[in-house]
Amino acid sequence: MFDKFNISNIVENDGVLISIVGYLVVFTSLLLLAIIITYFQKALQTQQRKKLKSLGHRAADSENLSISGEVSAAISTALYLHFEEKHDLENTVLTIKRVQRTYSPWSSKLYGLREIPKR
Amino acid sequence: MFDKFNISNIVENDGVLISIVGYLVVFTSLLLLAIIITYFQKALQTQQRKKLKSLGHRAADSENLSISGEVSAAISTALYLHFEEKHDLENTVLTIKRVQRTYSPWSSKLYGLREIPKR
Amino acid sequence: MFDKFNISNIVENDGVLISIVGYLVVFTSLLLLAIIITYFQKALQTQQRKKLKSLGHRAADSENLSISGEVSAAISTALYLHFEEKHDLENTVLTIKRVQRTYSPWSSKLYGLREIPKR
Amino acid sequence: MDGINQFIHFTGFANLTIEHVIMLCIGLVFIYLAIKKEYEPLLLVPIGFGILMGNIPFVENVGLQIGLYEEGSVLNYLYFGVMKGIYPPLIFLGIGAMTDFSALLSNPKLMLLGAAAQIGIFLTFMAALALGFTIEQAAAIGIIGGADGPTAIFLSSKLAPELLGAIAIAAYSYMALVPVIQPPIIKLLTSKEERQIKMKPPRAVTKLEKMSFPIVGLLLTTFISPGALPLLGMLFFGNMLKESGVTKRLADTAAKPLIDIVTILLGLTVGASTQATQFLTQESILIFVLGAISFMIATAGGVLFAKFMNLFLKKGDKLNPMIGAAGVSAVPDSARVVHTLGLAEDPSNYLLMHAMAPNVSGVIGSAVAAGILMGFLLKVF
Amino acid sequence: MDGINQFIHFTGFANLTIEHVIMLCIGLVFIYLAIKKEYEPLLLVPIGFGILMGNIPFVENVGLQIGLYEEGSVLNYLYFGVMKGIYPPLIFLGIGAMTDFSALLSNPKLMLLGAAAQIGIFLTFMAALALGFTIEQAAAIGIIGGADGPTAIFLSSKLAPELLGAIAIAAYSYMALVPVIQPPIIKLLTSKEERQIKMKPPRAVTKLEKMSFPIVGLLLTTFISPGALPLLGMLFFGNMLKESGVTKRLADTAAKPLIDIVTILLGLTVGASTQATQFLTQESILIFVLGAISFMIATAGGVLFAKFMNLFLKKGDKLNPMIGAAGVSAVPDSARVVHTLGLAEDPSNYLLMHAMAPNVSGVIGSAVAAGILMGFLLKVF
Amino acid sequence: MDGINQFIHFTGFANLTIEHVIMLCIGLVFIYLAIKKEYEPLLLVPIGFGILMGNIPFVENVGLQIGLYEEGSVLNYLYFGVMKGIYPPLIFLGIGAMTDFSALLSNPKLMLLGAAAQIGIFLTFMAALALGFTIEQAAAIGIIGGADGPTAIFLSSKLAPELLGAIAIAAYSYMALVPVIQPPIIKLLTSKEERQIKMKPPRAVTKLEKMSFPIVGLLLTTFISPGALPLLGMLFFGNMLKESGVTKRLADTAAKPLIDIVTILLGLTVGASTQATQFLTQESILIFVLGAISFMIATAGGVLFAKFMNLFLKKGDKLNPMIGAAGVSAVPDSARVVHTLGLAEDPSNYLLMHAMAPNVSGVIGSAVAAGILMGFLLKVF
């Protein structure tokens, strides 16, 4: 079954070239995406800190803008219990309450079908 | 862009004719629909009043068969609050409770798929 | 309309043959299905009884493995009320509570789309 | 004036015929029965409204693309799923996902009643042959006696598409009228004592049995009748999704939005396929007559076979022969008819759970029958 | 090096033109308006994202099967429902299943306002003719003034598929911009006293009236304008499912998963149909200008007709002429605009329920108009 | 007797071969694994049942219209969405609508791990070439290493439709077997200390970042690899619906009924495409072997790259190299495998949130790779 194995098939078909270009491109796109996201976030945080300052807050440090360790631990615990299938707890901890908007005639949104407008 | 504007294009293509006929027909259909609905309602009310009378009620006047002003005001207020996005109130006021019918095996309604029969 | 009725059409078209074979096959398939199910169930019960015994229960008799008469009566009553549209009771009796699993990001199951794994 | 003339020429008023009026009235009757009598409303409302939509008179084949039979019209596109037999298996998928086969599993011998009632299919098939229908048409007409809408539509689309509208309307009409058709026949064929027979409560069914059933059922029935695969494959697939315990999400979708969407489209287009200019023929009327006979024969077949089985059953195990009538399927109406009749005789006799077993096996039975008829008639070589 | 060259040749960067940039910006603006201003987000988000997807530059017609206009691509398959006019009737089905026609039933004479506002359609139709569009194109452009997206898409797909993208985008853009377009016109045409008129509370509507409406509406409107059957048939069918009281299950599905799925696919593909290489033409710009004019004329037509009706109504029955503006449809935005303007004049004047009547009848009006235009222009003989 | 003979000739028993038996057993194994082990049940149940349905033996091509490969059969119509690559983008739409990209946004550098693991695709591609597959087939086989079912099906449908069944089954099988395949490789390549590394809690992500991500992601990835547009466009579109905050209704529908319906149809028909008469070939077996190798290489690639990154990171910022294994995607199973392994080493080390970042970026990575392969191989000129 593997007797047909012939490395020259790869070269003849540009296999190496395609692979190298392909792998590089995959890397490049995700790298660029990562870089853009990082810069975007920095720009946002700078802006946010300015706002907070102008509102009279003490210079907000990066800690304040992130999830604190405790919160993270709580989430992790919840997830742990979740995956361990402690069902009773699971439903308490992770249930996300969704309030479905009712579509009364007045918000039926023919065509527009739009959600209820703010303002 | 508007330099090609030429009113004779309209006449050549029967544009005026089509427009007049078209507009008249739209009017006619909605007018007829309005008339039919009105007569249908009158017939219904006459019948209803007869029934109420025969059941010994005092001659029901049209007021009794319509939404009263107060109810209407209440609805309007609710809607007003609704659109002003007083969210807390909104959910209280406009939520319509739906009791979803359960599809137990016995009402699974193969093919028929029908809802539970009355009687 | 029925003047064209001609019994010889049936014979010419193998109608009798097809009907007899067809009807027999329908019977056979459902009969075989019934037999297989019956044997499968017997095998299962034998196995189950062995298990129960090995766990120290008194020899479980078939009664114990079936719905008891009382339960059945309760179900029937519920169904009766159900079909009689005693709505208040209906909803109490027959509502099946479904706890919908929430799809949090962590159980979003891209591709896999799988439910939360046990273990 | 020319424009006005042309406009008038195109209106429904200018193209109205007496046939249109008849069909519009039939559509209104369907809607009335659905709302007022609650006969199969989930099907009769779409079909009834479809009949209205299909019988708005218009000038055909001038490119307006309105009618169901005009290529390029919306109704024509939606009808595709009927014509090609795609909708019925999807409906069976949803039905499988909402059906609990416990009743049948707890007392397998009742499945024979579901087989017995299929006699209606074959006798009607022969009657239709005698009346001069082609053999393919006769088979499609016979299947009305299976009392399963999707099966009837599926077989007609394959064997006799020209009769599809009439067969579908007949099948659904009689399924809706089961509470009217069955009781007199049942009473005629049973004694008061028989109707009062109480049956043993069904035993509990384990999860493993319920999980295995769709697999065993699929393999056995489609090995015997491969032509039934599109219908029974989907029915058992839906049931597998329901009973596996790990695919609830998919079963829910199959049993609600999917089947609802297909039901809406199927009902509407089957209704609209009754366009007066093509529908009101002697053939259609014959089909209606044969359909009625078919339902009656099926009912009788089920009841009589139950009485026949009683000859071999010992005292405490005897069947209440009325449950044989549920073997026609028309789920769950005929089971409910039996239940109601049982209560009329003895208010403490709850037959519903027992009647559900022949009821759902009747579905399997007529799908197997459809598969066999296809095997005999779709042969190319 | 060859491989890298080829790869670069295929990237979006290598194929980017200034037209792509313009269209991408328009897509971003749509998304911005949808999220920030909440203008019709359920349509502008899919359309906006569709514009982005449709304007990723690529090498066309080399078999990549990416673009909406390339046969075999996914977008092309999904666009089928737009091109063949299948999605709009399905959206009308859902809309029918969520619309309560009570407001209209309780005061039928307000339906005339919904008719009056359709003047925008016909005046724009003539203007487009004068500007050199073919008569079919002119009709499709005129229907923008109907302020109903599905109706506009449906008519364009039948009469002028080459303009479909531009017409759809124009229609939805202006529907989203109703809160910007209408107020100045309304204020211009009404006096302060008129804007303060309070109207009698609407009377209650019985279940039977609501159930009969879809049937009466279907028969009357499609007898007059059979070409409107695909749209109005589905609208009234959806409403029948809602009001029958026995098909709640089907109505729920039509009003939620079905309409949502169709809305997603329609919005996305209509957006993606604006591929820069085909979209940015002088014609598209003309269509946008005509569309804006059309909306303004329609608004004025509704308001002026309300004032005209007031001449014949006795004192206590006078209409607040602002509700005429709701006759353009663009449901429910224009009704809400009227309501807001009413509150601005008198915080105790709730016009919403009154405005809903012309609002929903405007939908019927423009569908009838579309049917008539099809009747005139789709003639083959 | 003739009729009985013909009937017997048509049964599954008469047409059964050993290949059918093998395939039926494989189907049963899939269902068993799904139910008992809960390996990807939402896919393995439909695929497993599909395998059963596709391997009911019947007489082919006599007009019965049963088999998936027979024109006009229901399975054939439903398979259309697989063959034309329509289902996978719709699944990506639903996935986008249920995916929260926060983990990735809070630590963008982890995206590189999702890129690194794609090495499996390209090495397998070369191996398949060496084994004599055509270049298009080799690319389709390589993509199995992307560990994304829809991507694999999409690329196969475009490049090597003749291998679609085998590739799809292989991809889903190994995705289901991730908890079996990955742990030994991860343990082999990491030291105990490395496996105990704790990572900093991720930082919070703002709504604006989440909203912008689908737009930025779409533009960047599809500008680089336009061939990925059908997949990534839909993925980001779904995510836009979710994160916009104003289209919850549409996101809900995309994430529930729409994706469920497509999953049911895709799983069933992919399973049924393994019809024994066409499936059991040496090629299929080779594909399975290559697929397994591909998964292992991808896992190793991710882990080793994480160790490589650690060389450049300062002490407190070091990665736990196990999360590199999650870069293969197979979301969310491989992330969960990593999490479980982490807990085994240190019960207070919660790696799940960290592993989700490479996990979802692996999805993007393999879609980009698919787009590039299409760009290279679908060239017509």
Ligand code: NA
């Ligand atoms: Na049946």
Ligand code: NA
């Ligand atoms: Na309108």
Ligand code: NA
């Ligand atoms: Na991947």
